[in-house]
């Protein structure tokens with residue numbers, strides 16, 4: 001860029017620094033960069049380049065300068081280190097056995113000594129990392145351990161359309177008027193869901209606390225949709241369109257289209273989840289539950305058995321019901337209702353105690369997404385954020 005792009009040539013004063021010099025410069029001046037970005041953003045606002053009517057959020061996954069081979073959970077890394085030490089010991093033992101009849105300066109022996117040295121150094125590197133770093137936890141509803149990385153522990157291993165990479169999920173929020181970037185953050189989490197809240201907070205931080213009040217639109221694609229995100233957006237009164245992954249199926253204009261069906265089949269194959277997606281159960285929202293009376297009727301009109309309301313979930317207690325085995329065995333809807341062929345138990349279904357509140361919130365959000373205005377608003381997402389990320393997505 002410093003050789004071909006006028007803007008970069010001017011910024012670099014005609015010099016062509018190595019990319020590591022630029023990387024060192026930017027990583028060593030994070031605070032100054034943040035402040036500079038904010039000043040430029042303020043100038044854009046004063047110049048009328050930021051409309052503040054619609055913000056779109058999206059992310060792109062970029063590789064970092066870290067090796068995915070040095071990734072793993074702590075117990076896997078410990079295994080890797082032990083394996084290296086065992087391999088080194090095996091070569092040492094072989095040496096001891098053959099010591100008498102081998103020239104110590106022979107090429108073979110030198111190579112083997114080098115291998116021992118590399119194996120032990122790498123094992124030490126892993127041990128040192130394990131000693132100084134805590135187990136890395138995910139950000140889901142039930143956080144569990146995720147892969148750490150020895151060379152860059154802030155990055156993460158992610159699956160992209162171009163294969164698995166070790167890198168960062170670069171989140172960006174842009175304004176619709178001139179696609180000015182309002183807030184951006186590189187996170188070491190592959191899923192977009194956990195990034196929605198920080199991105200909304202980032203827009204407020206960089207513009208103003210009330211910038212999303214008064215019906216300002218926020219859009220993001222299906223990757224950002226989750227029950228918790230929907231509840232938060234609803235509770236904060238943000239005018240948002242973040243469709244769930246069923247919204248195309250609910251859209252009769254798209255669901256019947258040949259192109260959509262072809263695309264769906266192709267996605268099933270490429271994601272290697274044919275079995276999983278074929279085995280979708282009827283969702284709990286199609287069961288008729290009365291939380292107060294502790295009763296539930298299934299889509300086939302059968303009364304289900306109450307199993308208790310003490311089951312702990314991350315969002316509070318939930319109440320559980322199970323279909324009678326005799327009802328489910330003879331049910332014509334059984335193959336659609338249950339993911340696996342019936343064995344010794346009927347269909348189980350559970351609801352959160354605050355089901356009615358959550359359900360009405362989700363229904364209202366889906367109604368907005370499925371409305372004509374909702375679809376029009378969602379269409380604005382594409383031309384706002386895609387041009388911003390286009391260049392990165394080409395890499």
Ligand code: SF4
Nearest residue numbers: 298300323328331337
């Ligand atoms: S499989 Fe059981 S729970 Fe499901 S609809 Fe049939 S009877 Fe009801």
